[in-house]
Amino acid sequence: MSTIxxxxxxxxxxxxxxxxxTWDGGNEPFKASYGKLMMWFFLLSDxxxxxxxxxxxxxxxxxxxxxxxxPEAFKFSTNYWPxxxxxxxxxxxxxxxxxxxxxxxxxxxxxxxxxxxxxxxVEAGHxxxxxxxQKWLLWTILFGATFLSCxxxxxxxxxxxxxxxxxxxxxxxxxxxxxxMNQYGPxxxxxxxxxITGFHGTHVFSGVCLLVWAFIATTNGTFEKRGHYxxxxxxGLYWHFVDLVWVFVFTFFYLV
Amino acid sequence: xxxxxxHDTVPTGEIPKPNxxxxxxxxxxxxxxxxxxxxxxxLMSAGTFRNSIFIILTIFKAFxxxxxxxxxxxxxxxxIWSILIPMALLIxxxxxxxxxxxxxxxxxxxxxx
Numbered sequence: 001m002s003t004i005x006x007x008x009x010x011x012x013x014x015x016x017x018x019x020x021x022t023w024d025g026g027n028e029p030f031k032a033s034y035g036k037l038m039m040w041f042f043l044l045s046d047x048x049x050x051x052x053x054x055x056x057x058x059x060x061x062x063x064x065x066x067x068x069x070x071p072e073a074f075k076f077s078t079n080y081w082p083x084x085x086x087x088x089x090x091x092x093x094x095x096x097x098x099x100x101x102x103x104x105x106x107x108x109x110x111x112x113x114x115x116x117x118x119x120x121x122v123e124a125g126h127x128x129x130x131x132x133x134q135k136w137l138l139w140t141i142l143f144g145a146t147f148l149s150c151x152x153x154x155x156x157x158x159x160x161x162x163x164x165x166x167x168x169x170x171x172x173x174x175x176x177x178x179x180x181m182n183q184y185g186p187x188x189x190x191x192x193x194x195x196i197t198g199f200h201g202t203h204v205f206s207g208v209c210l211l212v213w214a215f216i217a218t219t220n221g222t223f224e225k226r227g228h229y230x231x232x233x234x235x236g237l238y239w240h241f242v243d244l245v246w247v248f249v250f251t252f253f254y255l256v
Numbered sequence: 257x258x259x260x261x262x263h264d265t266v267p268t269g270e271i272p273k274p275n276x277x278x279x280x281x282x283x284x285x286x287x288x289x290x291x292x293x294x295x296x297x298x299l300m301s302a303g304t305f306r307n308s309i310f311i312i313l314t315i316f317k318a319f320x321x322x323x324x325x326x327x328x329x330x331x332x333x334x335x336i337w338s339i340l341i342p343m344a345l346l347i348x349x350x351x352x353x354x355x356x357x358x359x360x361x362x363x364x365x366x367x368x369x
Contacts, residue, residue: 029334030331030332030334030335030338031331031332032331032332032335037335040335040339044339044342044343047343047346048342048346051346051349051350052349054350055346055349055350055353055354056353058350058353058354058357059353059354059356059357059360060357061357062354062355062357062358062360062361063357063358063360063361063364064361065361065365071301071302083302085297100297100298101294101297105290105294108290109287109290112283112286112287112290115321115325116279116280116283118325119279119325120274120276120279123274123275123276123279124274127271127272127274128271129271129272129274132274236325236326237326240321240322240325240326241326243321243325244318244321244322244326247314247317247318247321248314248318250314251293251310251311251313251314255293255297255310256306256307256310256311
């Protein structure tokens, strides 16, 4: 009996009062909650992964030959790295029109928009406006799903290739791309395209899943009962990071 | 500013008015930079100069996303530096390995010839 009451006394003194000391969990390092801090450091590690991918792209691109002629006379060849705007110039429904980077511009705008609706959801969470949180989360899910669909189209087009194809070194004409062969340039060009945009797309997909979960939790009133919408904020951090990565992928894969 | 409050208090009834002007301002800045990138991609011929402009504009965009949307600008100095200093090391990695790539290319070329 006496042991129970002792335990009771310890738990009363240790758990029921808010902790205030420096070393007993009473203070928040960097004045940020544990969850947000962990999200920041996870994103830092994820940034390393993406940076490694893009650095690899830089190394492999510089290791390959450069196209020397004029942009107008450019033809696909496995001997040099392709000019990105010659590869990514198609738009759904506008077959045969040369629209350099037109579709990727649309995808970029969709992702920027989804970032805006995400901040709006976080802002609504600060005001405990459940309806607004739901509305903006739904918009973000919609834009995220649209981006993924665009990427699916982009991949399909990249894999299928153009009607003309490219005359390969072995004398055959090859259309589209796979991991071992592609019509656009050196083998590694298509490999890097699949790995980098694929890894980014996986992140967008995970983000959409998290957003759907957050929407359900908001609807059920989970965050309201908890007294804060911090979970929406943490998912928001992740979502903006995915947008941030796209900004870099866009520059290093499509523009330069 | 209300949107920068670290701790919220559960309101008793009235929902405060949204404060979204700063979000839209950031959106317009990022969109304008993206539009500028496309104008440059169409009008300027490719080269090191154009690439440097692209990289500088990308860093501008990254700044607005991280500072405003991800709120890092309004966190403590300690958190800002713990994120930025490790990222700065990546610049070295990028420069070193791209240079290395050119050398590998040259070596392979010499081997073929």
